[in-house]
Amino acid sequence: MEYPTLEADCGLSMMFDHHLDFRSDTAAWPSAEMRAAMAEAPVGDDVFGEDPTVIRLQERLAEMLGMEAALYVPSGTMANVIAARLHCRPGEEIIVEADSHLCHYEQAGYAQLSGLAARTVPGDRGVMRLGQIEGMIRPGDVHFARTRLVWLENTHNRGGGKVLPYETVESICGWAREHGLKTHLDGARLFNAVVASGIEAPRWTRHFDTVNVCFSKGLGAPVGSALAGSRADIEEARRHRKVLGGGMRQAGVIAAAALWALEHNIPRLAEDHANARRLADALGGIEALEPTAERFDTNLVFFRVDPSWGTAAALVERLAGRGVRMIATGPRTVRASLHLDIRPEDVDRAVEILGAVIAEGPP
Ligand SMILES: *Cc1c(COP(=O)(O)O)cnc(C)c1O
Numbered sequence: 001m002e003y004p005t006l007e008a009d010c011g012l013s014m015m016f017d018h019h020l021d022f023r024s025d026t027a028a029w030p031s032a033e034m035r036a037a038m039a040e041a042p043v044g045d046d047v048f049g050e051d052p053t054v055i056r057l058q059e060r061l062a063e064m065l066g067m068e069a070a071l072y073v074p075s076g077t078m079a080n081v082i083a084a085r086l087h088c089r090p091g092e093e094i095i096v097e098a099d100s101h102l103c104h105y106e107q108a109g110y111a112q113l114s115g116l117a118a119r120t121v122p123g124d125r126g127v128m129r130l131g132q133i134e135g136m137i138r139p140g141d142v143h144f145a146r147t148r149l150v151w152l153e154n155t156h157n158r159g160g161g162k163v164l165p166y167e168t169v170e171s172i173c174g175w176a177r178e179h180g181l182k183t184h185l186d187g188a189r190l191f192n193a194v195v196a197s198g199i200e201a202p203r204w205t206r207h208f209d210t211v212n213v214c215f216s217k218g219l220g221a222p223v224g225s226a227l228a229g230s231r232a233d234i235e236e237a238r239r240h241r242k243v244l245g246g247g248m249r250q251a252g253v254i255a256a257a258a259l260w261a262l263e264h265n266i267p268r269l270a271e272d273h274a275n276a277r278r279l280a281d282a283l284g285g286i287e288a289l290e291p292t293a294e295r296f297d298t299n300l301v302f303f304r305v306d307p308s309w310g311t312a313a314a315l316v317e318r319l320a321g322r323g324v325r326m327i328a329t330g331p332r333t334v335r336a337s338l339h340l341d342i343r344p345e346d347v348d349r350a351v352e353i354l355g356a357v358i359a360e361g362p363p
Contacts, residue, residue, distance in 0.1 A: 019346040020353075022326045025189075025272070025299060028220040028339035034260045041256035045249050046072070047242070053252030057259045061226050064262065065211060066202025069234035072255055074246050076101075076188045076225040079212035081109050082240040084149070086210065086233055087182040090115030092148040095133055097123040099158040101186055102151060113244075117145050126159025130171045137179055150176040153186040154204065155193045158329065161276070161300030163193045166203075173207035183207065188214035188225070192298040195269040209233065218269055218299055219261035220340045223254045265340065272299040272338040275347050279336060282351040288358050299338040302329065314363045322353045 021027040030038070044050035054072050062070040073079050080102060084094065094110060096102055098120035102110065110116040119136055121128045138144040150172060156162040173183045185208040187193070194201050205211045210229035215221035227237055241247060248254075280301050283289050290304035305312050312328035319326055329335045336350075 016325065017323050019341055019343065020324045020350055022324065022336040022338070022342065022350065024327070025217040025337040025339040027325075027337070028216075028218060028341055030220060030222045030257055031340075033264075034220065034257050037260040038253050038256045041252040043250040043252035046251040047247040047249060051250065051252040051255070053259065054255040057255040057262070058226065060259060060262060061213065062228055064201055065205045065213070065228050067205055067211065067228040068231045070226045070228040071234050071237050071241060072224060072226050072248075072251060072258070073241055074224060074248065075216075076186075076212055076214045077106050077109065078241065078244055078246050079225045079227040080106060080184075080186060081113055081244060082227055082237050083184045083210045083212060084110045084116055085114045085240050086229075086237055087184065088114065088116050088148045091145055093117045093119050093138070093145040094149045094151050095119045095121065095136055095147065095181075096151040097121055097126055097128045097153065097156070099123065099126055099156075100151065100153045101157050101188065102153070104158065119147070123156075123159070125162045126153065126156030127162065127164055127168055128172070129168065130175055133172070134175065137181070147181065149182045149184060151184050151186065152208075153188075155189040155196075155298050155300075157189070157300065160296045160302050161189065161192065161298035163196050163297045166197070166199055169204065169207055182209045184209065185211040187211045188217060189298065191266050192218060192269050192273070195266065196273055196298045210237075215258035215261050218272055218339050219258070219265045221254070221257040221261045224258050226258075268340065269299065272340065272342075273297075275299075275338045275342060275344060276301050278344060279338065279347045279351065282347070283354070286351070286355050286358055289354070301336045301338070303334055303336075304332050305334060307332065308362070309358060310362045315357065318357045318360075318363060319353065322357060324350045324353050 041053040046054045058070040096118050121132050137147045154164045176183050190213050212227050214225045276299050283303050288306040288309040305315050312332050312334045316326055316328045326334050326336045
């Protein structure tokens, strides 16, 4: 069977070279082998729990994470909404790092959809310390929201793809358990943390009641995330998924891509990390771009644009005009994400174009 390739002659790929799309690791496209697995997937109706490929994916992921069960969902955002609703009732509160994906990029869904509050704690590159949160459990008094859930993110996106220090996770989650709080890990990029740290997934996940992982980022699947936890929690999560509109029918067609990614695309995340290092090292040699070597651990590279040159938005616009796509995450900050469709030579090409755009001078 023939599948369209990256070089396919369609309008979009003519406008932009997909290999120079650094905006997000969601820009990783399904490969021909992954598409073949999708085409051949046995299917059923997943709302009735009868799709064999979805069932296999959920069982395989649960086994890899060392958790009892998992649920396939359309997006990481939905996995996070479900996790918050599983653990908390309206009027309850989540302790979470201030720069987390939950607080930045999910429209305060915990408040809109679930009636919850977030108690935010500023971390260092996304890492909160136990000492910062120890006093945060509110007393059982009618004035206060009830403290219910501790929320961590690993790797931490806005922390620069930061791998949380293992001892920090251990101490915070141990403290949470001791005090009867629930724990959730937003592990959209957990496998990046596994590959970068050499610490196996079950050692990370054992500290949490629930864990979310994303298939459509660096793992290269076109759609989907999963929420893992105890059998009872995942049974309940299925109800939440349905009311949020996430019940899917012959979802095996897309679950097959996630399954393929789990089996093939995890060890190769190390290549993305090496390419991130390659990019960060080269950026250090470009005047007006601040060296970033200490600002990344995995596949996300953040760098600062010197005010004498211009804003991050201006740089991103000029780059796009030359076919390189990155995103501005702040007035002076640009993020470049590495993923499976970006090869070392693409990094070099992007660096060359970045250097040229900077040398042309301020916009
Ligand atoms: C991308 C991401 C999500 C949300 O995933 P979507 O599939 O885009 O909804 C949640 N958490 C983190 C850390 C992410 O990077």
